[in-house]
Amino acid sequence: EQNARSMITTTQDRAAIDKAVYWLSQGEAIGMPTETVYGLAANALDASAVAKIFAAKNRPQDNPLIVHVSSLSMLESILPNGKIPDVYLPIIKRCWPGPLTIILPTSAKIPATVTCDQPTVAVRFPAHPVARALIEACGFPLAAPSANSSGKPSPTLASHVFHDLNNKIPLILDGGACTVGVESTVLDGLRNPPAILRPGGATYETLQQLKGMEQLQVYRKHFVDQALELAPTTPGMKYRHYSPEAMVILVEEEEVAMAYGNSSNYNSNNHKDTQQPSFDTVWRNELTQLLDNGIGIQKVGILTIVPDGGSMEWRETTTKDGIEYVSLQMGRQGHPDEVARGMFKGLREMDTIAVDVIFVQGVSESNEGMAVMNRLRKAATKTIII
Ligand code: TXA
Ligand code: MG
Known part of the structure; x- marks a missing residue:
């Protein structure tokens, strides 16, 4: 019934x-x-x-x-x-x-x-x-x-x-x-x-x-x-979408953001004269700031791309200074189809683990990457351009 x-x-x-x-x-x-x-x-x-x-x-x-x-x-x-x-x-x-x-x-x-x-x-x-x-x-x-x-x-x-x-x-x-x-x-x-x-x-x-x-x-x-x-009902433009419970912080590269044509709306850090910081450096800095601001964080989720030549490890968990870090990999760099397959699953898995914040590594917009970035930008509470 x-x-x-x-x-x-x-x-x-x-x-x-x-x-x-x-x-x-x-x-x-x-x-x-x-x-x-x-x-x-x-x-x-x-x-x-x-x-x-x-x-x-x-x-x-x-x-x-x-x-x-x-x-x-x-x-x-x-x-x-x-x-x-x-x-x-x-x-x-x-x-x-x-x-x-x-x-x-x-x-x-x-x-x-x-x-x-x-x-x-x-x-x-x-x-x-x-x-x-x-x-x-x-x-x-x-x-x-x-x-x-x-x-x-x-x-x-x-x-x-x-x-x-x-x-x-x-x-x-x-x-x-x-x-x-x-x-x-x-x-x-x-x-x-x-x-x-x-x-x-x-x-x-x-x-x-x-x-x-x-x-x-x-x-x-x-x-x-x-x-x-x-057209008031054009897809996904009116409503917030794809959001897990946790705060989502998206890290995207400046070239990708520029091509998207919207970088002026972001708080872009200007790294022109210095080396572009790695995703790892950026999320660790951001986490330090959140903690310094007294935001209570016990579990941190990191959704990453497997670097060229690296191998897929679906999940890695470490604990340091009382904070648990769970890293999930969406797919391999240069394989946007893989990232597309792993993205929603990764976001949902983070909710299951009940992390307080998710740091997500952006990809280039080529091929399925365009859909991936569209969804991640809609899920994001904040975007950091590097
Ligand atoms: O892959 C998919 O498209 C999945 C599977 C189940 O087929 N379906 C899906 O449906 O994603 P939904 O409702 O989550 O997204 C449909 C999108 C919405 O963004 C809606 O605004 C748009 O299609 N849409 C539907 N009819 C439309 C229309 N007449 N004009 C413009 N956009 C339209
Ligand atoms: Mg939908």
Whole structure:
């Protein structure tokens, strides 16, 4: 029944999918694996089912959802004239199924609760075999935001969904660890020039090479005010996101911050004439300052990148002067796909350990690094430029 404890079920067998189809057909919301992050799925054509998504994750009512399909004909069935705009054809060919969401004109079939009354609908064809099998078996598209409580880091394991939504949904399908680890890229190809509204698993580098995408823009932070005026529900621009309980201090390199175009808003230390300090030096200095200011800190989390040639040690713990230091590694330098996979997991793990502060090492914005930095900047309480 509706108040049952959420069940985690593995997807080895058909029975799990059948159970999920049962709940979804009843108008319930359930946890679903995708290759990006876990989704909280409900029948996208049923307004009351969609309302349960907003309730379960306590999502602001004006943040629209992504509709997930398992075929192009399912997509066509929800479009105004059954026609996919030409601009998307090369993109679909290259990126679907996969971590890319596209903005399309909506139709009367899609409830206003999905689109939040916008004239457009966001659609994705996920690659995860369980998601595909599930949507296919349902025969209707699934609206699904990330399956975290609103504001928390996105879930990349079924246990993360259980942690946030246990008792709020009847079922979580366990499809293993998400292989991409960050949400899909949201691409608006209807505007001219086309724009990435949210960087994600499909990279700028990949998209920009495609026909019609030569002028592809990326929405940056300095566009926020203008963007909010144009579209109050543009992805992730209005609400604080991805934040663990602990204070998050992001350390990013000046070149990365400059390229991002927003460095003037930060308290940049000027190291032009001296050597750039290491991440290690910077967080230790910052910690000393926090302690000097009387901030009570017993546990310190450090989320790092494995340096070139180093090896992955998922976790290292040391204690010194009564403070416990836990260091987790997100991925190897030069492997932004690995960092993307490890980032949300690392942020969540820090909450499990209950650290008081998390120092995070930034990465370059190339490839999946753009999505990683977008999420880390949103999670950060403070950013230090080195
Ligand atoms: O990878 C993903 O995209 C995951 C998995 C579950 O598919 N889903 C996901 O959903 O990240 P969510 O709700 O956490 O993020 C959806 C983003 C939001 O930032 C929302 O503002 C944007 O997509 N969005 C949805 N509909 C839109 C629309 N019509 N126009 C512009 N942005 C839209
Ligand atoms: Mg989300």
